[in-house]
Amino acid sequence: MDQNKNLSEIISSCVFKKYNSLPKKGKPAKKNESSTEWTILAGIVKQDQDEFECVSLATGTKCLGGGSLSKFGDLVNDSHAEILAKRSFILYLIDQINDLISPTYNNDSIFYLNEKSDPDEHNPCETNIFKFLNRRLKLKNVYFHFYSSQCPCGDASTSSLLSSLIDSNKTSKDQIASDPQIKRKNSTSEYNNIEKFSINGDHTKKNKRFKENDYTNSKDSEIKILRGRENLLKLNSLRTKPGRFDADSTLSMSCSDKIALWNVTGIQSSIMSTLLDPIYLHSIIISDYFIKDEVDRSLNQRIFDSNGIFHPYKLNRLLILLTNLEFIHGLEAVKNNYPNLIHIPCEASIDWYLNKKLTIDKNIQEVIVKGKKQGSANKKNFEKLKSTSRSRLCKLEMFKAFKIVISNLFRYLAEKKNINLEITDVEKTLNEKTYKNLKLDSAEYQKVKHYIKNSEFKGWIQKPDNLENFYT
Numbered sequence: 001m002d003q004n005k006n007l008s009e010i011i012s013s014c015v016f017k018k019y020n021s022l023p024k025k026g027k028p029a030k031k032n033e034s035s036t037e038w039t040i041l042a043g044i045v046k047q048d049q050d051e052f053e054c055v056s057l058a059t060g061t062k063c064l065g066g067g068s069l070s071k072f073g074d075l076v077n078d079s080h081a082e083i084l085a086k087r088s089f090i091l092y093l094i095d096q097i098n099d100l101i102s103p104t105y106n107n108d109s110i111f112y113l114n115e116k117s118d119p120d121e122h123n124p125c126e127t128n129i130f131k132f133l134n135r136r137l138k139l140k141n142v143y144f145h146f147y148s149s150q151c152p153c154g155d156a157s158t159s160s161l162l163s164s165l166i167d168s169n170k171t172s173k174d175q176i177a178s179d180p181q182i183k184r185k186n187s188t189s190e191y192n193n194i195e196k197f198s199i200n201g202d203h204t205k206k207n208k209r210f211k212e213n214d215y216t217n218s219k220d221s222e223i224k225i226l227r228g229r230e231n232l233l234k235l236n237s238l239r240t241k242p243g244r245f246d247a248d249s250t251l252s253m254s255c256s257d258k259i260a261l262w263n264v265t266g267i268q269s270s271i272m273s274t275l276l277d278p279i280y281l282h283s284i285i286i287s288d289y290f291i292k293d294e295v296d297r298s299l300n301q302r303i304f305d306s307n308g309i310f311h312p313y314k315l316n317r318l319l320i321l322l323t324n325l326e327f328i329h330g331l332e333a334v335k336n337n338y339p340n341l342i343h344i345p346c347e348a349s350i351d352w353y354l355n356k357k358l359t360i361d362k363n364i365q366e367v368i369v370k371g372k373k374q375g376s377a378n379k380k381n382f383e384k385l386k387s388t389s390r391s392r393l394c395k396l397e398m399f400k401a402f403k404i405v406i407s408n409l410f411r412y413l414a415e416k417k418n419i420n421l422e423i424t425d426v427e428k429t430l431n432e433k434t435y436k437n438l439k440l441d442s443a444e445y446q447k448v449k450h451y452i453k454n455s456e457f458k459g460w461i462q463k464p465d466n467l468e469n470f471y472t
């Protein structure tokens with residue numbers, strides 16, 4: 001127990017230390033005389049024996065509505081801290097691969113090359129590039145821990161949110177206080193304005209343009225996906241992220257649903273699965289009020305049928321830990337520091353990852369507002385955002401980064417193994433692929449994900465295909 005307490009404090013301290021070292025840009029601030037901002041922080045920490053290092057982090061509470069999604073892949077749809085920290089982590093992985101194959105490599109990448117001998121490797125052609133590259137990279141003996149300053153939105157936090165609502169209505173305070181499962185009280189959990197939500201009813205905007213069930217991959221009319229904080233009494237439900245009252249509803253699944261799915265797919269992303277084995281999180285550490293059994297039920301137990309999960313994939317289980325250390329810009333801390341002000345969620349998100357190529361000075365965070373870089377011009381309808389306005393975490397920019405690392409790795413291996421396929425052929429093959437096509441090349445990943453989305457997670461929202469049919 002003490003060992004776990006120690007672990008949770010080491011990990012949260014690691015993320016706080018990195019967060020505190022970053023410039024103020026994009027962090028919550030006092031807005032005016034009457035209001036101040038707060039946010040959620042998430043981060044991923046690498047453990048190498050007894051050494052811990054924060055490798056990615058992000059803040060954020062916002063998510064674009066369904067009507068703002070772009071067919072160019074130029075916006076970041078989901079800016080919840082947990083999701084941005086995971087996307088930043090993928091850029092960290094790409095950087096680690098580029099480091100491994102660089103001429104100046106000094107053996108400190110998290111990866112090593114699997115020197116397997118493939119019967120086709122001396123004669124690869126355009127069609128089997130991915131077969132040739134298939135999981136060439138192996139992870140050294142390192143673990144990854146996930147920190148979040150609040151309990152993930154959606155199913156894992158509905159019970160604690162409900163308790164807070166009852167608590168704020170002072171109906172059964174004693175009952176809640178005596179509940180040994182509740183780890184910390186006096187928190188309003190997810191958002192400031194929960195009192196606006198009804199417990200049983202939907203509060204969706206009347207002229208909502210998107211209905212989640214229009215996009216679900218389930219034909220079964222019995223399966224209904226819940227929106228945001230609709231019907232908090234219903235457990236084990238897939239939920240979308242809550243949107244703003246004055247905007248379209250979102251088509252993004254809640255963080256609870258996404259993290260539960262990572263327990264099967266890993267956090268390396270679909271495209272990176274062509275190069276490496278799945279990477280699973282070892283633990284999740286949460287600062288704020290949560291009900292441990294509920295988080296366990298939601299993240300670890302909703303997916304239990306492993307029949308369709310095959311090697312190298314598995315059914316991962318997260319160690320769930322509480323940390324007593326508080327995030328300085330979290331809702332609770334801000335409320336304590338400014339009890340008389342209005343507390344509003346920060347509009348901006350920041351994202352950061354450990355990048356060996358950038359100098360210390362340049363190794364700073366990016367700030368995202370409304371899915372694009374802070375300060376950039378508003379997106380015009382039907383036009384792609386300029387590259388200077390795009391976040392490095394949008395699909396389009398990540399697609400570019402994926403293609404570059406795949407080409408680099410191929411070039412490196414081809415030289416090493418004396419293979420005569422021209423790199424230009426590889427690049428041509430990659431350039432002919434849409435983002436969606438490249439994702440589909442990770443056949444095993446897709447198969448496992450498809451299995452879950454057609455079994456325990458039936459009803460998962462399938463965004464329209466034309467949102468991923470773009471080229472770089």
Ligand SMILES: [Zn+2]
Pocket residue numbers: 080081082152153254255256
């Ligand atoms: Zn969330």
